[in-house]
Amino acid sequence: MVASCESYLLIGCGFSQLEGLILLNPTTRIYRVLPKVQVPTWSNSVYYGMCHCLDDELNGDFKIVRFVQENGTTEVIVYSLRTNSWKLLESEKATIESIWNPVLVQNNLLVRICNGSGQMKRIGCFDIKAERWSNDVVLPDIILCEIDSNQTRDGQYYLGVLDGRLCISCYNADKSTYSVWVMKEYGIKESWFKLMSLHVEGPEEIYHPIAYRKGSSHELLCLPNYSGKYFWYNIKDKQFTETGINRHGLETGYLSFAYICKQSLLNFPGGLLIRSSPKVREVDDDNDDYDSDYDDGYYYSYGNCL
Template identity: 60%
Template structure:
């Protein structure tokens, strides 16, 4: 069982039985109908959004994107398939199934109901190029790519290897805004960029620059502070506070019953919400002894992280 996507106040959990939508604040869950994903797919990713507009009647939509080879021997096509689930209809539907030559680099992230993923594709004269692909979950279609800053485009249009891209480029969300992390080979530093206005290329700002040995992905600000960030090093399960002004990392410990921050741990940030989705069921209560321990841990965690719930899942 593992977390495969998150959206504001909700988590999407994958298990052998299928997918489970969870509100960790109210401990309400709903099991979703199974979606067929070929076992031979070499890429499977999930994303979801909560549509609060009157037009969508408080609907949840979940996107499954997977890729697989189709054909035999020399006639093999790479096929990308996109399937969308609507909670209002309680059903899945395929919105795309076509040949696609793009290479997917990272897990999708959600910003303003748009699912964003870093993609690598073949250019006509400059080798391989990297862009941010955008899937509009409400409209259920691909829209215009999100442009990276010009200086970064110059650096990544030098035909880098796939391993290099996996190691040094990363998409994320920070305080509701799109965040892009990249390694500068010339300066041997790791740069963190944030897009202040979604979709506006000129709104990219460089948030901070850190040494390569301290490479981390920021996921949240400390309460009442605009210069202290909770970060996760890419290849470690440890959590760090980073002070932008002093340029220092301080390791922090997150305790909890059964909480394991191994090298294969990932964190998801959820804002607390009492708004539940229709058809949800309460998660079975723990024993009285476990409930006491859980309450103590929750109060300590709430004091540290304010309105955020930090969920970690071991893979």
């Protein structure tokens, strides 16, 4: 699994996701194999992001962005479902560092831009609809100071999305604290606020926030850094409770990430239907050969399995 957006998952096939990409709606089991695109032999880092870009309520395009980086230069290539083709854009001279994939907020893919020594300089913004780099996301001084202090030792910081809002998680090794900041209004520097702060003994006690519990604004689904279990975290009580969700098949200590995918019957054109038999058949947008009795909810899927 290399990316997710709304109701769709992007799956990389083969070793290091270099042999092909598949777009999938896990609710309807409709998938589409994307045209292959060569990864440069000089690359050691490949990141993906995707977005459903709407021109209006009825028309739009589904786009996938691939960032390939090496030696301070980042190559950007964009796939359009409408044209079923990839387009190479100009290279950007910036090192993109991301433990996981770029995060999507309001049609923008946000990435951590770092200098040559790995220190975070800014949050870069790639406008998928316009297919170009846009204005950076501005961080307030209080977060910048926390990030700067982290970088002097074993500090860690991550970008994420909570309820459609950009968030940044910071582990401060000097103070043994882990905090999560959220940008309430995208693009507004003054809208950042601290959602939670914990005292931790080390990076193994970091719990990455994934999503709010349905109907709750103070309970978070969290993924520990090095653990096989998911937890609910109550912001008010500052208490963790087990969810009963385990990363089956993964050994404890294996670091992975969860992708969120909403259930939807909306399909993309030119897809194939996965059946219990090896055979697949082509379907169109008007196909109604599905069980439509689905409840509202989410799929939680792992970075290396479906």
